[in-house]
Amino acid sequence: MDLIVLIGRVLFVLLFLNSAFGHFTKTEGMAGYAESKGVPSPRLATQASGAVQLVGALMVLLGVWADLGALLLVLFLLPTAFVMHAFWKESDPQAKQMGMTQFLKDVSLAGAALMFFGLYAGAGSELGLTVTGPLF
Structure with missing residues (x-):
């Protein structure tokens, strides 16, 4: 089961790692799009959202407070959706x-991401193949 959860974590974070890379390498274009959607301080928002994605994805991937990492991704995803x-x-x-x-x-x-949060907050370090246990 540990290996399956690890593979799931790897597959889950690929999108966020790629998106974070784009937020940092294509900041001007993404900030222009954010500005067209009415986002205040679009350049800063683009870089900050890239940082949240990167940190959250790495936390889930590496199993370093993966529950917190999953919550960071939720905090990025829901406002972005709306x-x-x-x-x-x-x-x-x-x-x-x-x-x-x-x-x-x-x-x-x-x-x-909320399911990942529940999985790690509930089972914690019993899942194995993580660097730390859950924060929550």
């Missing part, structure tokens, strides 16, 4: 569909 992917505000059908897909992806990933 602010950046507000499909209900779109009038173009294609933009609305794309926004809904991205919104549902973020909400679904938030649900998975």
Whole structure:
């Protein structure tokens, strides 16, 4: 079971690690998009959200307070879903569909991150293959 959970952690964080990399290497473009969505201080918000993703993903991946790492990812995902992917505000059908897909992806990933939180907060270091036990 430990190996299965480790493989699940690796697969789960790939998206966040890739996204964090983009937040740091394509900051200007992403900040421009954030600005178009009304995000205040879009450059800082882009870098901060990249940092939250990176730290949260690494914590889950390495099993260093993985419960806290999972909560960090939820704290990134839910506001992002509602602010950046507000499909209900779109009038173009294609933009609305794309926004809904991205919104549902973020909400679904938030649900998975909450399950990781519950898994680690409940079972803790019994899962094995982690550096630390849970923080909570």
